[in-house]
Amino acid sequence: MTNPVVVEVTRGPLVESRHRAAVALADATGKMMLAVGDVAAPVFPRSAIKVFQALPLVEEGAADRYGFGDEELALACASHSGEPAHVAGVERMLGAAGLDASALRCGAHWPMSQSAAHTLAKTGAPSALHNNCSGKHAGFLCVACAAGLDHADYWRPQHPVQRKVRAVIEDFTGAVLSDDRCAIDGCSVPTWAIPLENLARGFAKFANGQGLAPTRAAAAARLRDACARKPWHIAGTGRFCTEIMQIFGARVFVKTGAEGVYCGALPEQGLGIAVKCDDGAGRAAQAIVAAIIAHFLPIDDTERAALAPFVQPVLRNWNGLEVGAVRVIEPALRSTD
Amino acid sequence: MTNPVVVEVTRGPLVESRHRAAVALADATGKMMLAVGDVAAPVFPRSAIKVFQALPLVEEGAADRYGFGDEELALACASHSGEPAHVAGVERMLGAAGLDASALRCGAHWPMSQSAAHTLAKTGAPSALHNNCSGKHAGFLCVACAAGLDHADYWRPQHPVQRKVRAVIEDFTGAVLSDDRCAIDGCSVPTWAIPLENLARGFAKFANGQGLAPTRAAAAARLRDACARKPWHIAGTGRFCTEIMQIFGARVFVKTGAEGVYCGALPEQGLGIAVKCDDGAGRAAQAIVAAIIAHFLPIDDTERAALAPFVQPVLRNWNGLEVGAVRVIEPALRSTD
Numbered sequence: 001m002t003n004p005v006v007v008e009v010t011r012g013p014l015v016e017s018r019h020r021a022a023v024a025l026a027d028a029t030g031k032m033m034l035a036v037g038d039v040a041a042p043v044f045p046r047s048a049i050k051v052f053q054a055l056p057l058v059e060e061g062a063a064d065r066y067g068f069g070d071e072e073l074a075l076a077c078a079s080h081s082g083e084p085a086h087v088a089g090v091e092r093m094l095g096a097a098g099l100d101a102s103a104l105r106c107g108a109h110w111p112m113s114q115s116a117a118h119t120l121a122k123t124g125a126p127s128a129l130h131n132n133c134s135g136k137h138a139g140f141l142c143v144a145c146a147a148g149l150d151h152a153d154y155w156r157p158q159h160p161v162q163r164k165v166r167a168v169i170e171d172f173t174g175a176v177l178s179d180d181r182c183a184i185d186g187c188s189v190p191t192w193a194i195p196l197e198n199l200a201r202g203f204a205k206f207a208n209g210q211g212l213a214p215t216r217a218a219a220a221a222r223l224r225d226a227c228a229r230k231p232w233h234i235a236g237t238g239r240f241c242t243e244i245m246q247i248f249g250a251r252v253f254v255k256t257g258a259e260g261v262y263c264g265a266l267p268e269q270g271l272g273i274a275v276k277c278d279d280g281a282g283r284a285a286q287a288i289v290a291a292i293i294a295h296f297l298p299i300d301d302t303e304r305a306a307l308a309p310f311v312q313p314v315l316r317n318w319n320g321l322e323v324g325a326v327r328v329i330e331p332a333l334r335s336t337d
Numbered sequence: 338m339t340n341p342v343v344v345e346v347t348r349g350p351l352v353e354s355r356h357r358a359a360v361a362l363a364d365a366t367g368k369m370m371l372a373v374g375d376v377a378a379p380v381f382p383r384s385a386i387k388v389f390q391a392l393p394l395v396e397e398g399a400a401d402r403y404g405f406g407d408e409e410l411a412l413a414c415a416s417h418s419g420e421p422a423h424v425a426g427v428e429r430m431l432g433a434a435g436l437d438a439s440a441l442r443c444g445a446h447w448p449m450s451q452s453a454a455h456t457l458a459k460t461g462a463p464s465a466l467h468n469n470c471s472g473k474h475a476g477f478l479c480v481a482c483a484a485g486l487d488h489a490d491y492w493r494p495q496h497p498v499q500r501k502v503r504a505v506i507e508d509f510t511g512a513v514l515s516d517d518r519c520a521i522d523g524c525s526v527p528t529w530a531i532p533l534e535n536l537a538r539g540f541a542k543f544a545n546g547q548g549l550a551p552t553r554a555a556a557a558a559r560l561r562d563a564c565a566r567k568p569w570h571i572a573g574t575g576r577f578c579t580e581i582m583q584i585f586g587a588r589v590f591v592k593t594g595a596e597g598v599y600c601g602a603l604p605e606q607g608l609g610i611a612v613k614c615d616d617g618a619g620r621a622a623q624a625i626v627a628a629i630i631a632h633f634l635p636i637d638d639t640e641r642a643a644l645a646p647f648v649q650p651v652l653r654n655w656n657g658l659e660v661g662a663v664r665v666i667e668p669a670l671r672s673t674d
Contacts, residue, residue: 013519016381183348278616279354317525318443
């Protein structure tokens with residue numbers, strides 16, 4: 001099955017580039033509200049399911065034990081930009097469990113924030129704390145420490161923490177996470193390929209807890225609320241996830257993953273969203289997510305105006321001249337297969 | 338016409354992302370040696386045709402007048418990384434014409450080289466000299482100054498320098514550059530959409546001068562030789578264009594453009610190459626270019642081994658673990674439509 005072109009990038013009078021994608025929108029019963037392209041094909045969700053990976057941190061009691069508030073919980077769900085307050089928050093999480101950055105196994109990279117990277121470059125080099133996944137890894141370490149487990153191999157598929165994570169993902173998505181669909185993520189933890197229809201259903205459950213055991217539903221709600229209250233901590237300055245959640249608060253949850261993946265939830269509608277661009281382009285995936293919000297969330301004119309730059313971003317060159325735009329092909333998003 | 342998937346990006350046991358592309362390989366008579374996908378569709382070549390844009394600098398005598406050698410000529414054809422010697426070379430070009438950075442109209446951006454950007458951030462901020470197109474713009478300014486023209490608007494489509502450039506591009510490619518196919522490039526000069534089959538033919542003429550007037554053929558040869566001798570100046574440390582030309586010297590010319598475009602030439606074979614990935618992905622376009630070189634250039638085992646990491650790059654994560662690969666679908670590249 002060939003996925004349709006859902007996003008075009010224009011330059012002057014012509015289309016310069018095209019992005020194909022598959023898109024799933026579902027409720028917690030699995031009913032598909034939108035199914036564009038091949039929503040049954042397995043897709044690596046990458047960082048888009050960090051809320052599922054962070055769930056044991058709440059559910060197993062580690063978050064309470066270490067006194068974590070909204071900022072720490074949002075960081076556990078984050079692909080953060082490595083700005084100073086992100087780094088400080090992750091250090092706080094590790095410190096609560098008696099650890100420091102040396103326990104992290106996510107690897108180091110320069111902050112995603114160019115400004116933070118340039119500031120850091122003046123005096124030093126990045127550590128694992130600056131890795132966009134360091135909050136998630138700190139969360140894994142806290143789960144291990146609170147349970148009295150050896151935390152050295154917390155990132156390996158067979159470690160009890162990752163086995164808990166795997167069970168949570170299976171519970172939310174209803175997908176079987178088999179070894180033949182398992183790969184290694186950028187931060188070295190396992191990532192399992194899951195059909196978009198299952199991811200959308202999983203995020204519908206995340207949206208309002210429907211279909212989950214009560215303790216799990218409560219843990220999901222706590223993570224959702226933390227991200228809604230601290231959207232800067234889930235991404236960072238100027239980032240799509242942060243800006244969208246700053247506009248809509250608890251009415252929208254969105255989370256990016258690498259290679260053109262986005263997952264999200266519309267809690268009041270009980271809907272889950274899963275998007276994958278064939279080619280891995282984040283610019284297209286986020287325009288699609290913005291268009292879905294514009295279609296499926298009741299919004300007022302002010303909110304529509306705030307959302308418009310994300311649905312159809314204007315492209316400017318180094319002199320600030322308007323050179324083109326990213327535009328979602330709306331009919332492609334209306335068709336339900 | 339739907340272009341075929343030519344490049345896959347794997348992660349663990351699965352394909353994670355897919356890139357569609359059109360590919361043209363032609364000789365100077367226009368005979369197509371390879372035509373994959375829609376090679377008749379107009380494509381913005383962006384920076385991939387900087388050698389055509391630099392041609393008046395040599396042909397009109399400005400390069401001789403200002404005493405330019407290989408480094409300056411390669412910089413005029415470059416999308417450079419903004420490393421110190423790139424910046425110094427562009428300053429030298431401007432100085433020869435009695436100008437400085439204030440004459441550049443390309444806009445400023447941080448050096449493409451992360452290392453150069455971090456070093457610069459310690460003491461300052463980028464100027465137009467760091468723009469990857471600053472050498473091209475310095476070349477335009479030199480053409481204007483050598484001809485005694487007002488250089489203030491050298492970047493506008495109606496300026497004599499851009500009109501010369503337009504005529505050169507039409508001569509090489511045989512395409513009519515009409516206003517309805519004109520857009521603004523990242524550095525504010527005009528960019529005209531041209532079919533890949535015409536671009537490939539144009540680069541076949543560039544490869545060995547066949548079909549060009551003698552003075553134009555000589556100017557093309559001089560630019561080709563300059564880039565072959567100074568490949569670091571056309572891109573920079575660790576960049577694809579630089580590394581490929583360091584391996585093959587004068588036997589291969591390659592030049593990247595934004596949004597997944599590459600053009601190139603195999604001078605000894607008299608062949609021109611033009612590639613456009615539908616989605617704008619440079620990682621896919623350069624793997625395709627590497628695969629074309631492996632197919633169409635007679636190379637020895639040492640060269641094949643040196644080329645292999647570009648044909649099928651291994652992807653590693655932040656801990657250095659191998660997580661996947663970029664791979665060209667070879668049969669897709671063998672079919673000639």
